[in-house]
Amino acid sequence: MEALAVRLSGMDAHAEGAIRVIAFYDTLMRRRVDLPALARASAGLAECVAGLRLHGTGAVVRASPDGRPPSTVPAPASSTARVTLDDEEIGTVWLERTGPPNPLDEVLLDRLAIAAATAVERYGPARTTMADPALVELAISDDSDEAARARALRLLGFTADLPVQVVAVRSHLPLDRIGALLCPARPVKAASLADVGVILAATVDPARIPAGVRAGIGGADGPGRSWQQARTALRFTTARQPVVRYADLGALALLARIPPETVRDNADVAAVARLAGSPEDLETLDAYCATGSLRRAADLLHLHHSSVARRLDQIARSLGIELTEPAGLVRASLALTAWRLLDSARQAP
Known part of the structure; x- marks a missing residue:
């Protein structure tokens, strides 16, 4: 590496500067710096605002040459480079130079992109909840x-x-x-x-x-x-x-795997669908199926148990199911759940 540096520096000042930039970022990577530190170091080296953004989190880090967050709104990028990891673009780095680009800006951004990808792989993305x-x-x-x-x-x-x-x-x-x-x-x-x-x-x-x-x-x-x-x-x-x-x-x-057409054609489900026209009856059936007890259903509905008993008697006749029998309660519960799944199928992701 040293011999190569000597040969390149003998060519022209640009080559020597490029080697210095490469060595600068090699040092940062050996020190395992994180993304904010990379942005601060890059801004100081470039003598202008430097920034980076991760696509996966939307996190943006910008730094001014003095190492502080810039007090101004982001300016148009004078130079940009893609940050890639495993051949996939995961972010962007840029410089906000007010004048024309510096001859070494391309080298600087190339090395910054490599260092940023290394930091992401080591530390993971910024701790934000929302993601791409x-x-x-x-x-x-x-x-x-x-x-x-x-x-x-x-x-x-x-x-x-x-x-x-x-x-x-x-x-x-x-x-x-x-x-x-x-x-x-x-x-x-x-x-x-x-x-x-x-x-x-x-x-x-x-x-x-x-x-x-x-x-x-x-x-x-x-x-x-x-x-x-x-x-x-x-x-x-x-x-x-x-x-x-x-x-x-x-x-x-297993109910979620039954084809909607099959569910819709079931007599018990069809009876519950007709019952859905009365929200009061549907709520009563739901409370009774959830508790399996007339009195506990009455507590949930904040009604007297005799009122709930009258409603359930009417619901049982409408469904054609004996709700006081264990088998009938199971039938009603399955039919109510299957009917709800029909509606959820239309909203399913």
């Missing part, structure tokens, strides 16, 4: 090969030895707020895919999901499988049970 939807989709898609999935997870901040669970959510609350509450101390990323929020987390505590959020929670046996489980569990959520773990569904999960 394309990366999240790559991590959970059935069509992704394992190498692409592993690369996407790494760029999202999940190491190879870290379990990943997927949560499918529907809510008016911001996804980043839900993700931060769900997993405050461990890696968590979120993105919106179509009308469904997707949260990837190293651990999931259902009790931390805020009120008003419908959430289906998958297992930790791979993000692809976990996503399938999470969106199935989301279909089983109700106003009374807004959070459902796939593992708790057991055999009920």
Whole structure:
């Protein structure tokens, strides 16, 4: 390397400067500096504002030559370079030079891009909750090969030895707020895919999901499988049970695999669909199926048990099911769940 430097420096000042820039970034990489330190060092070397952005998180780091965050709004980039990792573009680096580009700017940005990719691979992306939807989709898609999935997870901040669970959510609350509450101390990323929020987390505590959020929670046996489980569990959520773990569904999960046409043609489901025209009756049936007890259903509905008994008698005649019998209660519960799945199938991600 030293002999090469001597030969190049004998050619012209530009070659000597290029070698100095390369050596500068080699030193930074040996010292294992992080992205903010890279931006500060680059700004000082270039004597202008330097910046970098990671596509996966949207994180932007800018530094002025004095090492502080710039006090001015971002100026148009005078020079840019792509940050690539495993042949995939993961970000951009740039300089905001007010005058014409310096002859060494291209070399500087090339080395900054290499150093930034090294830092991302070592430290992972910045700790932000929201992520690039394309990366999240790559991590959970059935069509992704394992190498692409592993690369996407790494760029999202999940190491190879870290379990990943997927949560499918529907809510008016911001996804980043839900993700931060769900997993405050461990890696968590979120993105919106179509009308469904997707949260990837190293651990999931259902009790931390805020009120008003419908959430289906998958297992930790791979993000692809976990996503399938999470969106199935989301279909089983109700106003009374807004959070459902796939593992708790057991055999009920099989209902989600029945073709909608078959479900729609079932007599019990058709009877529940007719009952849905009366929200009061539907709520009463739901409370009774959830509790299996007339008195507990009355408590849930804040009604006298005799009133609930009269409603259930009328509902039983409408459904053609004897609700006081165990078999009848099972039939009604399955029919009510299957009918709800028909509606959720139209909203399924």
